[in-house]
Amino acid sequence: MANTKIKNEALRSSILEAASNLFIEKGLAGTKIQDIAGALGITRTNVYYYYKNKEDILEKLTLDVTNLAKEVTTAAIGAKDQDPPAMLRSLVIMYSSFVLKQPILFRVSERNEQNLKAKDRSKVTRARRSVLDNFRAVIERGVVSGHFRGIDPGVTAFSIIGICNWSAWWFRPGGKYKAQEVAEQIADLVAHAVEQPDRQLRARNNGREIVKRIRGELEYLENLIPERPGR
Amino acid sequence: MANTKIKNEALRSSILEAASNLFIEKGLAGTKIQDIAGALGITRTNVYYYYKNKEDILEKLTLDVTNLAKEVTTAAIGAKDQDPPAMLRSLVIMYSSFVLKQPILFRVSERNEQNLKAKDRSKVTRARRSVLDNFRAVIERGVVSGHFRGIDPGVTAFSIIGICNWSAWWFRPGGKYKAQEVAEQIADLVAHAVEQPDRQLRARNNGREIVKRIRGELEYLENLIPERPGR
Structure with missing residues (x-):
């Protein structure tokens, strides 16, 4: 019983998928129920069991x-x-x-x-x-x-x-x-x-954040200075 | 002559527009040439002058x-x-x-x-x-x-x-x-x-850019300091 239910659900969604492919390819007007059945190797009657048309x-x-x-x-x-x-x-x-x-x-x-x-x-x-x-x-x-x-x-x-x-x-x-x-x-x-x-810009109004950032920047600048400066 | 050409072009594009509206509303299958002509107040023959079908x-x-x-x-x-x-x-x-x-x-x-x-x-x-x-x-x-x-x-x-x-x-x-x-x-x-x-982060390796930014930040901090500080 449960198995049949699962099988039915699987077939139902296979029909939806096969129909989708055909609707995309041929349009609704150009698709026949026979085409949908044919794509799945089932009969038209099988399709009509789940859907009216x-x-x-x-x-x-x-x-x-x-x-x-x-x-x-x-x-x-x-x-x-x-x-x-x-x-x-x-x-x-x-x-x-x-x-x-x-x-x-x-x-x-x-x-x-x-x-x-x-x-x-x-x-x-x-x-x-x-x-x-x-x-x-x-x-x-x-x-x-x-x-x-x-x-x-x-x-x-x-x-x-x-x-x-x-x-x-x-x-x-x-x-x-x-x-x-x-x-x-x-x-x-x-x-x-x-x-x-x-986000740094958003924190701009916060003085403590700015001081923290300047400390980081000074440290970075310090590392840029050559070991033996020219003067 | 030139006027007729412009008029023809205008009608041609009106037909495209009216047809588009109908295709969207009723689909291609649901739209008749008569509907397109009707929407523009012209005859079917007018439409067929420009388009086969x-x-x-x-x-x-x-x-x-x-x-x-x-x-x-x-x-x-x-x-x-x-x-x-x-x-x-x-x-x-x-x-x-x-x-x-x-x-x-x-x-x-x-x-x-x-x-x-x-x-x-x-x-x-x-x-x-x-x-x-x-x-x-x-x-x-x-x-x-x-x-x-x-x-x-x-x-x-x-x-x-x-x-x-x-x-x-x-x-x-x-x-x-x-x-x-x-x-x-x-x-x-x-x-x-x-x-x-x-972009500031990308410019981070440039020492001159950093100094410029710190100047701006110090000026901003200066303005944050109250006119009459507590001490």
């Missing part, structure tokens, strides 16, 4: 992907003990990994919106809005706390989401970098894009 | 947009007297402005690739590859010159293109910011993402 597949797939994106990003900003830079890093790593681990599914969910029914479209729009709100909230917090520069939270949130989402269109599993490595590189670019570039 | 419209539109993207980015990196940060800034401003000024046309050109003939698909792929190569070349130069951090030119180029391209999906003309303002904000984020964060 290809529109049903697209609908389930898009709702699944967007809801998961919402859950992943909401979980990432849940840690209470993180400062904004640490929280933004978790958010970028988790969201970009989510996209990079299923680029084809993600592309289909993003590119076939016009084929969804109005009710599903608005569900998808709400889930995407939550993803945006999660990014925006962390950025706002970082600007207020002074960890981030005086950037616009909306434009910055869209830009970061743009980097992550676009990776679904260029990342090739088995290429130069693993998904995890790309996620790390993206998080590094994002951190530099938003954080105050020079 | 809706696939022809999609083809011209996609080839136009991708070739222009290639030309814009190639022009941006043509200035011989710019260092890598200035060149990357020009590139980002010009490319993101290109996307932000025609977001709907851009979205259609990006989202209907599977509806293109194989020959056109490969032309489009080549033009997009040139855009990528232009970004990558500038980033490589900046890493070698030491202006940029030790980032991967490929992942970084895709990330920057991702920010610019994604703006076509969220930017609304007439909203909080003008296209030009968003382009500036994107260029600012990109500059911070890639440039060495602390």
Whole structure:
């Protein structure tokens, strides 16, 4: 019983994956249920056991992907003990990994919106809005706390989401970098894009910090002076 | 004669724009030539004077947009007297402005690739590859010159293109910011993402620079001392 359930789940997600590949290659209009069955070596009846038609597949797939994106990003900003830079890093790593681990599914969910029914479209729009709100909230917090520069939270949130989402269109599993490595590189670019570039400058108003820095600099200068000066 | 030519060009581009809006809203399969004509208040015959069918419209539109993207980015990196940060800034401003000024046309050109003939698909792929190569070349130069951090030119180029391209999906003309303002904000984020964060640190080995900085810091400290100290 449990085994059958696992097998059913595996077949269900194989169907979603095969359908995604075909939707990308041939478009929704150009894909037949027979093509999906053929790609998996199963019968059309097997496919119809799980899904009413290809529109049903697209609908389930898009709702699944967007809801998961919402859950992943909401979980990432849940840690209470993180400062904004640490929280933004978790958010970028988790969201970009989510996209990079299923680029084809993600592309289909993003590119076939016009084929969804109005009710599903608005569900998808709400889930995407939550993803945006999660990014925006962390950025706002970082600007207020002074960890981030005086950037616009909306434009910055869209830009970061743009980097992550676009990776679904260029990342090739088995290429130069693993998904995890790309996620790390993206998080590094994002951190530099938003954080105050020079924490020393932020500490500038603190006289003790400045004296400490001057001591370090004098020591460094001392070492620059030749052993036997010219005079 | 000249007037007729201008009028024809204007109508031709109105057709592309109306068609783009409909492709986004209803998909290629759901759009009829009659819908395009209706949106402009002209007859179907008027549309057929310029385009054979809706696939022809999609083809011209996609080839136009991708070739222009290639030309814009190639022009941006043509200035011989710019260092890598200035060149990357020009590139980002010009490319993101290109996307932000025609977001709907851009979205259609990006989202209907599977509806293109194989020959056109490969032309489009080549033009997009040139855009990528232009970004990558500038980033490589900046890493070698030491202006940029030790980032991967490929992942970084895709990330920057991702920010610019994604703006076509969220930017609304007439909203909080003008296209030009968003382009500036994107260029600012990109500059911070890639440039060495602390030029002062890079200049640290220069004794004269350090002395100059200490002078500035002492002056600042002097101003911190209260007019009437406690002793």
